[in-house]
Amino acid sequence: MPEKTRTTMGQVPEKNRTTGDGPTENRTATGQVPDKTRTTIGQGPTQSRTATGRGPGTAGTTTRRETAAEPPTDTADATGPAPVSRRRRTLLLLLALTAATSATALVFGLLSWAPDPPEPTRPLTLAEGERLAAVRVTNLRDLRAGVRITAGADAARIELVGWVDWSRSLLYLDVGGPGAGAERGLVQRVGPVLVIRPDPAAVPTPAAPPLLPPADRWRLHRLAPGTNLAPVLDLLLDLAADRPDQTQAVPGSGARWIAQDTVAAGPVDVLEASLPAGPPRRSPALGSTAAPTPSAGSASTDPDGQTRFWLDQDARLHKLVTRLPGVGPVTMILNRADRPTLRPVDALGGRPGLPRALTDAERRRLDRLPARLRAQRGATMTLTAPVGTDTNLRGAGWVSWTTGTAYLAVADLGVPDRRTLLRRDTAGLARADVSAAAAGGGTAEVPGRPPLPPPGGPWRAQRSGGDDLNVLVEAAVAAGSVGPPGTALRVREDVTAGRTVDVVEVGPADARLRYWIDRDGSLRRLELHTNANAWAQLDLQPAVVPRLTPTPRPAAKPRPATPRPR
Secondary structure (H helix, E strand, O other), rough: OOOOOOOOOOOOOOOOOOOOOOOEEEEEOOOOOOOEEEEOOOOOOEEEEOOOOOOOOOOOOOOOOHHHHHHEEEHHHHOOOHHHHHHHHHHHHHHHHHHHHHHHHHHHHHHHHHOOOOOOOOEEHHHHHHHHOOHHHHHHHHHHHEEEEEOOOOOEEEOOOOOOOEHEEEEEEEEEOOOOHHHHOOOEEEEEEEEEOOOOOOOOOOOOOOOOOOOOOEEOOOOOOOOOHHHHHHHHHOOHHHHHHHHHHHOOOOOOOEEEEEEOOEEEEEEEEEOOOOOOOOOOOOOOOOOOOOOOOOHHOOOOOOEEEEEEOOOEEEEEEEEEEEOEEEEEEEEEEOOOOOOOOOHHHHOOOOOOOHHHHHHHHOOOHHHHHHHHHHEEEEEEEEEOOOOEEEEEEEEEEOOOOOEEEEEOOEEEEEEEEEEEEEOOEEEEEEOOOHHOEEEOOOOOOOOOOOOOOOOOOEEOOOHHHHHHHHHHOOOOOOOOOOOEEEEEEEOOOOOEEEEEOOOOOOOOOEEEEEEOEEEEEEEEEEEOOOOOEEEEEOOOOOOOOOOOOOOOOOOOOOOOOO
């Protein structure tokens, strides 16, 4: 039988043990029963640890066989922190000390740092003077560039975003800023001719305009005196010329090297010099009889006579900062990589072409045009005519080639509540001024067709020709009876109302007409180069035309009777 458990001071009871083949107690290597828990006076219980350093278990001991199988390892309590832990703690302390030292050195360095003094300004070298003199020639050679301009200050500030085409003296910009006024919206300019597409509801900050300009709502515009826009546009166009400006390169011109800088395109030199006095006279753009572009002259000379140019090594201008009298500070930033081909709007002649003589097929279509129109009998007409800076006309009506009659209602954008009824027939031209409601309604931008029959009223006879509107309407009526006069040139191929056309130009330089003829031989548009150096359009759409009754003619006044001699 196993012995009873014994209890002694400081020892736990021994478990049953047997001898021989009976159960025996687990013994340690010393032959003693391991303590499970010990209790001493003043001390709490301590857990027993095995020779392998494991935590307490149920038995809390290992057998001799287990002891021989597992090599003994040191425990943390027996030997203290592991060497790896000590190395890690030492490394962390060294890193913290290094970071603190670096931070302290950085703070002291920042407090004691001072920038290097800028390199002093100096007169231009010969190479720098030649680059400055070649700026405008380089612009003309590069053809186009994207621009972003800020002009003026505070409430008078205007902002421009878009493109300049120096090769054609063409500007295409979106105008914004608090000082934009009536010019807020899109602007195009060819030489001195400016058209706008106003948008009073546009956001103040401009954005790049659409590459394909909208076709509607363009009008000829005259900039009011004192506006910031006119001198800025002049300066932008004056940055191109066909020969160097030698006054910029001569010693004693006052031009100086200021500093080096870096822009998006790379390193540049900042040079200070006076603005050029104005480019040599340039030929007007293709399709325009405008006079050569006037130079900015004194309008582009800032009060202190100095302007800063950001130039690269190839004489390309990337930025310009100056002051203009009456405008204030002006900053121009040029993007030399943004160079799309620009398309002028129809009022400025449309996209450029390569004029050439007519082919045989094109000549036959032009010669057969009158017969083709008489076979169609008639068409609706839509008028868009910028005939003056204060006169932009819109109209709608009909033309009958069988009777030689045209009848339309014309609105002036400057007088939106009035209409002019215009009729042309075998008796000549006649006009009558009526209210918008009496003339078919609609808006000034899109007027309605004239009433039928024509209203009675103060119709007045007009002589043939006289103004651009009369010339355009008479040409539309005559196209059904005689061919275009004079030498004809094919300007380009174009598209209108979804149909491909050949644009054929005829007539003298001071009264040029363009016939838009589709491949079926139908006339789709007539254009006239107006006295304002813009182009007026009369769009034609084949249709059934109502009977155009004659206008009421004023009764002839009776002659006063002459007394018979007695």
